[in-house]
Amino acid sequence: MGWLDEISWNADGLIPVIAQDATDGRVLMMAWMSRGTLETTQSTGEAVYWSRSRQRPWHKGESSGNVQRVRDIVLDCDGDTLVLLVEQVGGVACHTGRRSCFYRTLADSGWQVTDTVQRDPAEMYGGTTHE
C-alpha cells in the first residue's frame, strides 16, 4: 500500500485526523489513526480511529451507532495530518450528545458552551462507557 508509506507517522506511529462534515464543513472532532486503522478506514469506508487511552482500534459509532461514512481522505503538505470528509450518521459526533466536539467558544468571561445537546448520552450509550 504505497499511499500509506507517503505518510509521516509520528513517534507513536500515529497521525492526527480532523473529521469534517462533508455536507457543510463543520469540524466534528479530532482523533488519531494508526497505519492499520487508516487502512481499515479506507477499505471499509467507515472511520476507524486508534484509541490512545485504550490502545486499540476504535470503530467510531460502535456503541452509539453514530458511524462516519468516509467521502474523502485528504493529506496535508507535510504528510503528517489528515482531513476526513465524512457523512456523520445520526448527526452527532460528540460523546456529550452534541453535533461537534468543538462546542466551547472563548468569550471575555472564559469558555462558553455554544452548542446544544442533540441526544442524551445515557440513551446513546445505554449505560456503557462512552466510546
Added chain:
Amino acid sequence: MGWLDEISWNADGLIPVIAQDATDGRVLMMAWMSRGTLETTQSTGEAVYWSRSRQRPWHKGESSGNVQRVRDIVLDCDGDTLVLLVEQVGGVACHTGRRSCFYRTLADSGWQVTDTVQRDPAEMYGGTTHE
C-alpha cells in the same frame, strides 16, 4: 488567565490547533500552540503558533504577509484540541502557495493533487526559507 488552565496541554506543553476559514469552513492547516503563543493569539487577534521544528513562536504570515485574523477560538470536549476560525489574509495558508495545506486527496491511484497553486512560493518568501 483561568481559561488557559482549562486546557489539557500535551506532554510537550502544546495543543493541536485546526485553522479553519471563517468564511466558508475550509480547513486551512493544522499546527500547534503553547500556552504563551495561545495567549498572544488571543490578545493580538492574529494567529501565533509554536514551531516544533524551530522551537520558537511562529507568527503565521511573518514572512509571507499571509497572517490569520482570529474570529473565534473553540475548544473541544476533552479540552485538548482547538479550532481557530480565521480570516486568511491573502487567501493562501500553505507554504506551497495553495489556499489550504490539505491538497492531496486519496484516489485509487494514490494521493492526487486537487488544489492549484495560487501564489508563487518564491515570490511569497522572497528567497527566505518558508515559515
